[in-house]
Amino acid sequence: MNNPILENIRSRRSIRKYKETQITDEELSTVLEAGTYAPSGMGMQSPILVAVQDPGTKKQLIQMNAKIMGSDTNPYYGAPTLVLVFAPVDRNTYIEDGSCVLDTMMLAAHSIGLASCWIHREREMFASAEGKELMKKWGIPENFAGIGALALGYADCPLPQAPDRREGRVIRI
Numbered sequence: 001m002n003n004p005i006l007e008n009i010r011s012r013r014s015i016r017k018y019k020e021t022q023i024t025d026e027e028l029s030t031v032l033e034a035g036t037y038a039p040s041g042m043g044m045q046s047p048i049l050v051a052v053q054d055p056g057t058k059k060q061l062i063q064m065n066a067k068i069m070g071s072d073t074n075p076y077y078g079a080p081t082l083v084l085v086f087a088p089v090d091r092n093t094y095i096e097d098g099s100c101v102l103d104t105m106m107l108a109a110h111s112i113g114l115a116s117c118w119i120h121r122e123r124e125m126f127a128s129a130e131g132k133e134l135m136k137k138w139g140i141p142e143n144f145a146g147i148g149a150l151a152l153g154y155a156d157c158p159l160p161q162a163p164d165r166r167e168g169r170v171i172r173i
């Protein structure tokens, strides 16, 4: 079967090269709002989303993430907007809840012509003293952990073709 939503799911790809041009406020709001509609365990809507466009804060996040990665490259690939997702560790579905937010935002971004890539290591970043300081500054309670981030912007490369789907991953009884 096909419809615009299935086509959007099939054609979304992780993008690792971004234009410097910032996305519009309307585009950012659309992606963030979509993230708030992601499902969550017991419908608790517990994840918190932090959109970062401030150059100084982005620089700090790039340095924190690169240090954990053990690299001096930009782990966010120069994306003009970063969206960090946090969730409270005392909810037993916190990783799943945060992950659903990230995936929902990636699909929403693709549907409006934005490029994105899920970026890892936010758990370690926000378990550090520097990360906890940032969380305090942003008003995020201490019981929250970093789940992941989205690099978000306009692609500066063609949309990659999806590799063929691996066989044998679906079992129907």
Ligand SMILES: Cc1cc2nc3c(=O)[nH]c(=O)nc-3n(C[C@H](O)[C@H](O)[C@H](O)COP(=O)(O)O)c2cc1C
Residues within 6 Å of the ligand: 012, 013, 014, 015, 016, 117, 118, 119, 120, 121
């Ligand atoms: C939990 C998770 C962590 C990821 N972390 C990174 C990352 O740190 N850097 C990166 O470039 N891509 C990261 N990705 C993106 C994957 O590499 C990407 O989804 C995969 O290669 C498949 O490509 P596609 O998204 O284009 O289908 C991550 C994806 C997931 C789900």
